[in-house]
Amino acid sequence: MTYLNCMADLWLFDSLNETEKGDIRKLFHRPEYLKGEYLFNEGEPASSIFLVTQGRVKLLKTSEGGKEIALGYITPNQLFGEEVLFDDSVHSFAAVAVEDTRLCACYKSDFESLLAQNSQLSLKVIKGLGEKIRRITEQFADVAIYDTRSSLSRTLVRLAREHGQETADGMKLNFRLTHDDLGALVGSSRVMITNVMKSLKIAGIVRDDLDHKMVISRWFLNEPFIEEPASPAARSADCDCYQR
Structure with a gap:
């Protein structure tokens, strides 16, 4: 699971300078959901990437028999849905707020418009994507092991x-x-x-x-073979993602 202090820290934007990251931050909006409210349902078109800034979100999938299966939980500083930026897809799972939740979100359409207007930004994003693909290939090898x-x-x-x-x-x-x-x-x-x-x-x-x-x-x-998750920095609330 990805831990971020700000959505502009997403791996995709690693090669951007601060001015370019500022342009990315302008795309963010900050929806809020009450406990029990669905962010999206399985089968709906995917249109946004989300960073949880407060609360907790459960990801779940419904089996053929109608049973809900929990796939995982997203807590503050965790990101999900980034694949929507590169794929015209529908959600393969649902997401529901298990407590009152605040998010930082970015619409795919806004992100695509920004890239269309800035070719240098597009090239940097493509470079970051190539590096991510390399890391994913290594992760698949780990799964096989x-x-x-x-x-x-x-x-x-x-x-x-x-x-x-x-x-x-x-x-x-x-x-x-x-x-x-x-x-x-x-x-x-x-x-x-x-x-x-x-x-x-x-x-x-x-x-x-x-x-x-x-x-x-x-x-x-305490076994050494278990990797520690990346810890969010203490000053995450200073980021625009965490402001109302």
């Missing part, structure tokens, strides 16, 4: 660090996840997730709390 147990372990640690609450022996997720939810997060079947979860509990890596929320053991959180 890790088995389900490793992928699930790494996912649980990241969830704990992003959305966890300190306990005496580890980090407790502040929401419940079913085995179907976990399978969706790591691209595996519910049966496989069930078997892997049994082995993780036997190994003392994961346990269920009294309210059936998972606790990730402290010793495992």
Whole structure:
């Protein structure tokens, strides 16, 4: 998950100077959503990129049987939907505010108009896109390397660090996840997730709390192979994205 202090810090704009980033910032608008309100539904045309500045958003998908599956949670300083800038697509999932939420958003149409007016800016953006494609190729190679147990372990640690609450022996997720939810997060079947979860509990890596929320053991959180997520800088509120 991408962590940003301002949408102008998106990887796509890394090569831009401050004046050019200022032009990007002028495109932003700041919608607000109440708890339970949908930002968009699955199947709707994708038209915006979003940065959460306050609150929390749940990404979910509906199965053929009508069951909602949680794909993940977006919290402040996290970005989602950036693929819309390069693809005329529809949303493959829905997004709903799980608490009152404020966003910084940019319409695809506004972004395209700016690029059409500035050829040098367009070239810099294309260069940034090429670098991103290279990194994505490397990430696909990583997916091929890790088995389900490793992928699930790494996912649980990241969830704990992003959305966890300190306990005496580890980090407790502040929401419940079913085995179907976990399978969706790591691209595996519910049966496989069930078997892997049994082995993780036997190994003392994961346990269920009294309210059936998972606790990730402290010793495992300190394993060196788990990457720390990028931490937002303390002065993120100074950015225009975070101003009303």
